Amino acid sequence: MELTAEDRRMLDGEEGEPRRMAMRVLSQLGEATGADTTVPIASAHLVACAYFCVGEAGIEIFSRLVDQGARVAVPTTMNPGSVDLRRWEEQKTPKVTADRQRKISELVEKMGVIPIWSCTPYYHFNVPRFGQYIAWAESSAVVFSNSILGARTNRMSAYVDLCAALAGRMPRFGLYLRENRAGRFVVEIDRELDRAFETHYYPALGYLLGEVANERIPVVDGLSGGSFDQLKLMGAAAASSGSVAMFHIVGLTPEAKTREEALQGKEPEEVIRVGRKEIEGVIERMSTFSGNRVDAVAIGCPHASVDQMRYYAELLDGRKVNADTVLWICTSRPAEEMARQMGYLDALEKSGAMIVTETCINNPPFSEWGFESLLTDSGKFAYYTPTTVGSKCLFTSTEKCIEAAVTGRVDVER
Amino acid sequence: MAEILRGKGYTGGVVEAEAIVSEKPFGFWQGIDTDTGVIKDRRHDRCGESIKGKVFIYPYGRGSTANSGVFIEAVRNKVAPVALVNRQTEPMNIVSAILAEEFFGVKTPVLDGLEPDPIRTVRTGDLVRVDGGKGTLEIVRRKESA
Numbered sequence: 001m002e003l004t005a006e007d008r009r010m011l012d013g014e015e016g017e018p019r020r021m022a023m024r025v026l027s028q029l030g031e032a033t034g035a036d037t038t039v040p041i042a043s044a045h046l047v048a049c050a051y052f053c054v055g056e057a058g059i060e061i062f063s064r065l066v067d068q069g070a071r072v073a074v075p076t077t078m079n080p081g082s083v084d085l086r087r088w089e090e091q092k093t094p095k096v097t098a099d100r101q102r103k104i105s106e107l108v109e110k111m112g113v114i115p116i117w118s119c120t121p122y123y124h125f126n127v128p129r130f131g132q133y134i135a136w137a138e139s140s141a142v143v144f145s146n147s148i149l150g151a152r153t154n155r156m157s158a159y160v161d162l163c164a165a166l167a168g169r170m171p172r173f174g175l176y177l178r179e180n181r182a183g184r185f186v187v188e189i190d191r192e193l194d195r196a197f198e199t200h201y202y203p204a205l206g207y208l209l210g211e212v213a214n215e216r217i218p219v220v221d222g223l224s225g226g227s228f229d230q231l232k233l234m235g236a237a238a239a240s241s242g243s244v245a246m247f248h249i250v251g252l253t254p255e256a257k258t259r260e261e262a263l264q265g266k267e268p269e270e271v272i273r274v275g276r277k278e279i280e281g282v283i284e285r286m287s288t289f290s291g292n293r294v295d296a297v298a299i300g301c302p303h304a305s306v307d308q309m310r311y312y313a314e315l316l317d318g319r320k321v322n323a324d325t326v327l328w329i330c331t332s333r334p335a336e337e338m339a340r341q342m343g344y345l346d347a348l349e350k351s352g353a354m355i356v357t358e359t360c361i362n363n364p365p366f367s368e369w370g371f372e373s374l375l376t377d378s379g380k381f382a383y384y385t386p387t388t389v390g391s392k393c394l395f396t397s398t399e400k401c402i403e404a405a406v407t408g409r410v411d412v413e414r
Numbered sequence: 415m416a417e418i419l420r421g422k423g424y425t426g427g428v429v430e431a432e433a434i435v436s437e438k439p440f441g442f443w444q445g446i447d448t449d450t451g452v453i454k455d456r457r458h459d460r461c462g463e464s465i466k467g468k469v470f471i472y473p474y475g476r477g478s479t480a481n482s483g484v485f486i487e488a489v490r491n492k493v494a495p496v497a498l499v500n501r502q503t504e505p506m507n508i509v510s511a512i513l514a515e516e517f518f519g520v521k522t523p524v525l526d527g528l529e530p531d532p533i534r535t536v537r538t539g540d541l542v543r544v545d546g547g548k549g550t551l552e553i554v555r556r557k558e559s560a
Binding site for chain 2: 021024025028029033047048050053055056057058060061137138139154155156157158159160161243387388
């Protein structure tokens with residue numbers, strides 16, 4: 001890999017120890033991935049900030065970097081950590097976890113990272129434009145920025161995200177290059193299905209894409225709509241059941257004005273047709289739950305937008321959450337603040353819902369609750385909660401999730 | 415006669431240790447107990463066994479972008495495997511090894527594409543010598559069969 005004069009200055013330690021370390025890691029990554037050169041990045045988003053990811057090693061490494069005067073070189077946001085910084089006691093988080101997470105928070109913020117503690121940086125304070133190189137971790141945010149915004153990032157891993165933020169540069173490989181962004185296979189949506197495409201079909205379709213794609217880029221053809229929130233749910237599911245870092249939707253996403261553009265003129269490796277039967281099949285595969293009693297309802301994955309918070313409050317309509325069931329709504333602190341100003345938060349809290357910020361239920365220690373049955377409208381929660389929470393999971397619509405939170409029961413249609 | 419498997423080495427270092435061989439892809443996040451080095455992923459064929467101080471041979475890495483964070487925590491706690499040998503490796507494993515050297519001075523050879531296939535050739539318990547610079551794995555001594 002060819003280094004620029006700026007890269008060499010960093011590597012020689014002329015910009016301080018943190019940037020020397022960062023550039024040494026990035027140059028070796030560049031050699032290993034066959035990158036031709038480095039490119040400047042517009043922003044970064046870190047997963048190396050959750051205690052349950054980086055542990056005590058993270059505290060040691062961040063302490064050393066802060067002592068050496070480390071500062072990020074580009075606007076950088078952070079993913080959820082392992083505790084809700086204000087409600088951790090109510091949520092049964094062990095004090096030691098809360099203390100260690102606070103220590104990490106303090107260190108990461110000293111490096112100049114914007115403390116949104118959210119998996120949805122594209123909602124606030126970190127919105128890249130079309131074609132920009134960025135270095136984002138968090139698989140659901142990676143797939144969103146590549147697919148919906150048309151910014152370019154690879155799936156960054158913990159610490160490499162921080163190295164990129166410190167150096168402000170990345171080796172150019174993978175999805176930074178236009179030719180690697182071509183769709184490889186096509187998923188055709190039946191017209192009859194498209195006409196009645198419900199909100200929870202988006203994560204179901206995403207889950208199906210992940211199952212068949214592995215690491216290939218899918219092209220969805222025949223889907224005529226999709227809001228930011230719906231596409232967010234779709235991408236998060238695709239990045240959970242598979243390693244999907246990008247998808248195209250013909251006529252909707254910026255690099256897919258036509259099917260030919262999405263495929264960059266090549267023939268698709270396969271064409272898969274998806275109708276109502278296929279969608280219902282995947283919804284069944286997403287669930288491991290067969291009873292009627294509901295211990296927990298978990299929504300807001302990825303973190304809920306203000307508009308989703310409004311919708312939850314409307315569906316609850318003043319009713320109380322069942323005494324034997326918990327309703328958890330995961331969101332970011334900025335979205336929570338807006339929802340508070342607009343009155344939605346008050347309505348949700350009065351119903352007995354637990355608002356979860358700065359973290360989510362995929363970050364242990366929510367396994368401490370011992371839930372046996374969990375309902376969600378998120379394909380990502382459906383994929384991970386059997387491991388992270390240890391519960392059986394039923395994937396269904398937002399409307400049914402809220403109903404079940406009120407009644408404590410669900411009828412499984414099978 | 416020593417058997418030598420040859421492929422590509424991505425990170426340097428020479429280690430000699432016992433091998434643990436798996437048929438299944440593996441991810442460190444939710445995959446390893448970082449206090450003990452024991453595999454905790456219930457879907458994994460080596461669940462319950464320790465990879466601490468061993469040459470870990472498996473087809474390829476899977477899962478989360480948090481993997482490298484968990485690997486580094488295992489290195490700090492001295493329970494990480496000492497070499498990673500895959501059929502086909504990925505940037506995340508290479509990065510984990512680069513970071514382990516940068517942060518804790520621990521060299522972890524990462525190799526792939528070895529011929530013949532190490533998953534078919536090496537058996538759990540064999541003593542092997544891995545050279546990341548040369549991209550080789552040598553079977554030093556076969557595990558004595560019971």
